[in-house]
Amino acid sequence: MKKLLMIIPLVFLLCLAFGCQDKAAMAELEEFKAQAALEEQNKEIAKELFAAIDEGNFDKLKELFADEFSLKVPGFDEPWGTDMLFQVIKSHYTAFPDWTHVIEDVVADGEKVAVKLNQNGTHEAEYEGIPATGIEATLPAMHLFTVKNGKVVDWFAVEDYLGLYMQLGMELKPKEGEK
Secondary structure (H helix, E strand, O other), X not given: OHHHHHHHHHXXXXXXXXXXXXXXXXXXXXXXXXHHHHHHHHHHHHHHHHHHHHHOOHHHHHHHEEEEEEEEOOOOOOOEOHHHHHHHHHHHHHHOOOOEEEEEEEXXXXXXXXXXXXXXXXXXXOEOOEOOOOOEEEEEEEEEEEEEOOEEEEEEEEEOHHHHHHHOOOXXXXXXXXX
């Protein structure tokens, strides 16, 4: 009987110890699930953004952007706000009316979302001083978004415009030396 009385508290302590571990593990699992859900939501926001651009749905784009939104593009000293971005989109779709974004990969890590994509369209009107060529062009790109509270706050875009210009017939030549 004494042995039984000694075993019962030991069993109780073991159950308590393992029960606490299960609670910690469950809390960690719930945190992991919440993070995964947030990352999936952020990936969907990035996909919605490109769909809205292809549809010319500027109202949807406004919904997706935070008030403090900025787009950084290599080669430009100042970040773009929505006004500049919308102007560029409209100009681009005038020259390439069938332009579409084909997403190849989307990866999220917390509030950061990376998108690898190809853009395709037919050059049907003047673009950046280049007369219409009728060429179907491709523009590969990488985009990095910061999404906070369901809104895109920051966007960094790297796109192969040199490749696009070469597809449209432009040539890259070295500068002539001074005479």
